[in-house]
Amino acid sequence: MHLLLVEDDHLVAQGLIRSLRQEGYSVEHSGTVKHALECLSSGEIELVILDLGLPDGDGSQVLKHIKAQKKVIPVVILTARGSIDDKVQGLDMGADDYLAKPFDPAELFARLRVASRRINQTQSSLLRCGDVVMDTSAHTVKLSGQSLTLPRKEYMLLKALMENQGRVQSKQQLENKLYQWGEEVGSNAIEVHIHHLRKKFPSDFIKTLRGIGYVVGKR
Amino acid sequence: MHLLLVEDDHLVAQGLIRSLRQEGYSVEHSGTVKHALECLSSGEIELVILDLGLPDGDGSQVLKHIKAQKKVIPVVILTARGSIDDKVQGLDMGADDYLAKPFDPAELFARLRVASRRINQTQSSLLRCGDVVMDTSAHTVKLSGQSLTLPRKEYMLLKALMENQGRVQSKQQLENKLYQWGEEVGSNAIEVHIHHLRKKFPSDFIKTLRGIGYVVGKR
DNA sequence: AGCGAAACTTAAAGAAAACTTAAGAAACCT
DNA sequence: AGGTTTCTTAAGTTTTCTTTAAGTTTCGCT
Secondary structure, eight states: OEEEEHHHHHHHHHHHHHHHTTOOOOOOOSSSSHHHHHHTTTTTTOOEEEOOOETTTHHHHHHHHHHHHHHHHOEEESSOOOSSHHHHHHHHOOEEEEESSSOOOOHHHHHHHHHHHHOOOOOOEEEEEEEEETTTTTTTEETEEEEEEOOOHHHHHHHHHTEEEEEEEHHHHHHHHHSSSTTOOOOOOOOOHHHHHHHHSSSEEEEEEETTTTSSSOO | OOEEEOOHHHHHHHHHHHHHHHHOEEEEESSSHHHHHHHHSSSSSOOOEOEETTTTHHHHHHHHHHSSSSSSOOEEEEOOOSSSHHHHHHHHHOOEEEESSSHHHHHHHHHHHHHHHHHHOOOOSSEETTEEEEEEEEEEEEEETTEOOOOOHHHHHHHHHHTTTTBBBBBHHHHHHHHTTOOOSSHHHHHHHHHHHHHOOOOOOOEETTEEEEEOOOO
């Protein structure tokens, strides 16, 4: 794990670097805002320990820069400014943790472990099929990047189809997915919904297999 | 945002609950391990404040239970045990933050904001969406630079929407975020709040997806 | 080629969801 | 306690979605 330590006090820095390496981090070190930004630009840094009082500016500049990026890099502020107001301000600026000096290295390391633990967790529930992307958690549908709004039943139908790409589903099966038990469909509702969906997507997106059912996607 | 406060000292708990609600959380409260686990089983809790010393066991049992789940729920430990060893142990057990009593509420709230920021994968306490800017730490809302005052529930609703830009949320989901457990909304309260919010913002700001829910922002 | 079954299209009635409004309850603030 | 703001409820209204049904087209089969 690539860590950047921004700290201008050389004595503190030397000691920290040593024990951080011991902890298994590969450590870059900056004593200035300028150099810190340079290090960050390499794009390899995954985690930052940040002192606020630096010779050529304030650490918050570095923080701002990090938080403006798309990439998520946890920042632990480690500074002499220990008042509640300082802490609140630092955390609200986007820091992930805040430790006031004097600090105990063991606590810092524990907090770093928390931060690095978090780096590897992201998830999304996307259904993709050609130009069509469906995010079932956000309830959104996009056709070649352009998002469109589907009524409830149409959305449900499309979802049923996309969850079973390449598998043909009969009207009966689809009905069962869209309707509660006992909620009879006395007519051609599915056909009508398919019709409406087709008007919103490329004409060959939903394929009909006469007498069998409907499919979406590669086959 | 649904928060679970696990704390057996009633005096501390009452005060915290009050100010947490003021901060815009909907708060569940447990004084025991047993009850805490029950609350968690509902699946609605998004964030936990955890005291370690409980009458029927240790808070770490609750922590273990949470971290064994698939769902990611940040846990902030808030306890009288303030030694470095305690902190390291707590953090290494999976807690996301650790605050020793006596604590300053302002710091707790700031650290909670860090946690909820992370839940919503945002980088700072500023939520922006078109002309609307919301500062969740200062509790302010600005519409094209002009700041406006929202009642508490409207603020909570707007926050819930802005924390999930582009994600459609059902009335049910929104209700869950605004109301405590057992506090049933027997009516169309959400609709009415939406209505009021709409009068204060551009007409197309909050979009309705009939039968699905409400969204704000790009899609 | 012609027949019948299946699927498509269209429009309109019916149902469901959301919007408005206003009034009473609750909470909040001197 | 009195006045004010905010919240909830409920009923009436409007909008949109869903289903129905009837007419049309397409497809596959003999």
